[in-house]
Amino acid sequence: MWNYLKEIITGSWSLCVGMWIVLRHAFRRPVTVQYPYQSVKLPARYRGHIQLKFDPATGNPKCIVCMACQRACPSNCIALDGVKPEGATRKVPTQYSLNFTTCSLCGLCVESCNFDALEFSKEYNLTSQHKKDYQMMDLLTYGREAKK
Amino acid sequence: MMAIPKDLIMELVRIVLYVVGFLAFIAVNAAYLSLLERKVPSWFQLRYGPKEVGPWGLLQPVADGIKLCAKQLLVQKGADVALFKLAPAMVVIPAIMSAVTLPFSETIVARNIDLGLLLIFSLSSIHVIGTMLGGWASCNKYSGIAAARVVAQNIAYEIPLLLVMVSLVMVTHTFNLHEIVNGQAGGFWHWNAFRLTASPLMPAAFIIYFICMLAEANRAPFDMLEAESELVAGAFTEYSGMGFGLFFIAEYANIVVGCSLGTILFLGGWHCPFGLLPGLHWFLIKMYFLCFMVIWVRWSFPRTQFYGLLNLSWKILIPFALAHLVLTSIMLKLL
């Protein structure tokens, strides 16, 4: 009999404590970010899709078409091609396309680049009505437009 | 042509006004309670609730209503069509009908019936049948299980409710809701919830009433009916569109009626806590406070286990209600 009453009293008290804790939270400010009216501050190392780095002096991509990124990619997302212009020591890329629909943002390509030609972008607001916009992302023009 | 007596016309006008008024009151309350149901937990959970549709989300119930009306009403193959369509009606109608005897203030009452309390309880038993029919007629195993649970739960929780009512009626000497409220005039120490001269367990009686009201309305922590994580939507799994909408409205209408009844019976109706300015506004404040408590309780706890739910009723609430009944009668005899 005593156990029965004790359980009722401790049980009801635990319920009241629970309700009080929940009510206390009602007086705190919400922690959610009202996307898209507010945006989240992204850290420096945030992994968006990759983009080419451009040499500030010449405005050309730093990539020398060594194909290390293409070899490193686990999902075969990168397709690049390049030519060696007349009188130049290094190749210049003529095509650099990323298949973002299969990219897993692992970062192996960025790490494999010995020439500091790739970096992560901070893009997360990506929408399009056509799949090919992200299936064959042309990073040569993308980088140039972003810089403008 | 016989001259129609003026009283009859006035009476007809009055009836129409009250019917429309109460329908509107219950419907708007049900709709905006559904918005509050989403806003209040957002305060507890450190987020914003609905805020896109209309300022502060005030047009959200309108959007929900339009969405529900736009859905296709499917009837499951093998379901009993007549019962399937009857069930939502059977659940909504008693809830709205119970409003006929509720006195909102000194003058605002649809029909001051002498047996008002008894009428409300008889009406509140009908919605159980409606839910059971809905669950059975859906031809869905999940719904059948949920319907069986609902019947057991509602029967179990009607008993302490009625016992508490019996002891209350012994104190107030009347079933008439208007009289019950008038018996609580003055300050809050005259309210039935604090009337310790009638029985020292009176506040406990109020809590028992509140718990039973939660269980009758199938609200968490007693929402076996719609135990989402187990049975998806329980007895309402097969209802889409406005059929589901009607069950929804019925649930909130039950809450509104239950809270109004709690205010009338235990918290002094339209009387001010300090005996100053009685009126409709006090009734509404107390009723909405009880609604807030209902929503608060829902979002604080997990769901009880089914046998725990029945244990609570049979092993805890009924003994306490019986003890309260005995104490009240002893005190009445002595004092």
Next chain:
Amino acid sequence: MSIEAQTIHRETFVLNLGPQHPATHGVLRIKLTMNGEYVEDADPVIGYGHRMQEKMGENRTYAKFLPNTARMDYVAALFNTHGYVCAVERLAGITVPDRAEYIRVITAELNRIASHLLWVGAFLIDLGGFTPLLYTFDDREQILDLLESITGARLTFCYYRFGGVCNDIDEQFISGTRAFIARLHSRMPMYHALITQNIIFRKRCEGIGPIPAETCRKYGGSGPVLRGSGVSYDVRKNEPYSIYPRLDFNIPVYQECDCTARYKVRMDEMVESMRIIEQSLDQLPAGPVMAEKVPKLLKPPKGDCYFNVESARGVFGVRLVSDGTDKAYRLKLRSPCFSNLSLFRDCSRGMLMADALALLGSLDLVIPDIDR
């Protein structure tokens, strides 16, 4: 949701806890043979999320398999990566510098806390209480922000590499971690008052879903499931790896075998993880975070090795057989959730359905980890 009705002579019916269900935490199908409300038999059907991870391990070079490791148990992704990376390092004979080991332990223990916080919220939702999920997610958000600041990702961290980690941690991470630990310490009493002492939660979990230690042994149960049944087995103490021998921490073990015991094990494990992180931050040495002379295309010598780590869900094991080329000959992943799920059939006999669901929730299953 499809329902099959079979009438056997005992009048049982088969209820499909289908692939789409709020309680199964993923695409898991369980065919429950029910006698009224009691569960007579529970037959799990898995494979809805099978992606052939083990075959992919044979078709890709060792480095290219790294993103896959994070996608199996995505809630506690770093443990899977840790197991795989350590197995390859053992095979190839690479020594990891101390600073990298400490960073690995710190990030892995943070991931363990995040995984347990998610489990607490999800378990409470299974039982019907929606509010604690939001509170645990608030804490988990801070961990994910910390890990995002060093790895760049919030869920599928591809952070460890063969020989170390790919980025170093900075002062902001260290101070942020210390601040987070202080904050979580102050929040634990709130969780205990809201959940652990709540009478409804106790009634739902005390005595429910007993898993005897012998059943765990039979099916290979591990992790909090095993420690909640009274067996004190933790890979970090019994088969120590990395720098765990240098750290001082306890293994919480409870004898009751019910859902409450598993809940308490996980809550205590969070506190122990915080101790581990604090000690690691205090002992963190300076130095390189990557071993020297790790070839870009790794070709480990012929061999066969097995490596165990203590994941948030149990023992995660990687068996690697190498034939000297740059691709593995065989990669076998021992998933803790698979073994823990196989307990369910034996243990749920004769239970009420809601109790069986509480048991399923307390096993802490992540279905992609089962299906791989």
